[in-house]
Amino acid sequence: MEQVVLLDEAGQAIGTADKATVHHEQTPLHLAFSSYVFDEQNRFLLTRRALSKRTWPGVWTNSCCGHPAPGEAIRDAVIRRLKTELGLDVDTIELVLPSFRYRVAMPDGVVENEMCPVYRVTVSDEPKPDPAEVEEFEWVAWPPVRKLSPWAELQLPQLNALGPDPRNWPAGDPSALPPAAN
Known part of the structure; x- marks a missing residue:
């Protein structure tokens, strides 16, 4: 069973929980x-998230989100989930928003509550999505103009503040990551 790392307000790991629950x-x-x-x-x-997802089913969003397993480096988790969800091999990966955090509730009351570092990734192959994870995908110009998931809507202004060209976004400071991500 997949586990997530629980955090205190300072970003320190305080335990684990089943992702499904x-x-x-x-x-x-x-x-x-x-x-x-x-x-x-x-x-x-x-x-676009699969319709069977527990949180935000069918919602358009950023390329890939996920949770590092207990003891897994967060960069390794990004690489793992991109391979699992989208069949993509990573060419480059760079931290851009080390301290992003959000809490949002779905209309049915289910809450997302995450310390969620953001990464810029480049690939050279085409996605082969797992239908249990991704309903559909599109390659679009930056910045996207479609309404996206609540977390992506919160991330976009911060990403756009880094500059208009994603290739030139400065790298984030790894020391600003939540302690549990190091």
């Missing part, structure tokens, strides 16, 4: 990541 009306703070994938033409990979 952690998201509810009182979701505890836990460690996650978001990734924004770009190809060689600097197009952004937009994905």
Whole structure:
């Protein structure tokens, strides 16, 4: 069973929980990541979450999100989930928003509550999505103009503040990651 890393307010690991049961009306703070994938033409990979997902089914969002397993380096988790969800091999990966955090509730009351560092990733192959994870995808120009998931909507202004061209976004400071991500 997949586990998530539970966090205290300082970002220290305080335990684990089953991913399948952690998201509810009182979701505890836990460690996650978001990734924004770009190809060689600097197009952004937009994905639509599978309709069977527990949280935000069918919603368009950033390329890939996930949770590092207990003891797994967060960069390794990004690489693992991109391979699992989208069949992608990573060419480059770089931290861009080390301290992003959010809490949002779905209309049914289920809450996402995450410390969620954000990564820029480049790939050179085409996605082969797992239908249990990704309903569909599109390569689009940056910035995307479609309404996206609540966390992506919160991340976009911060990413755009880094500059108009994702290739030139400065790397984030790894020392600003939640302690549990190091």
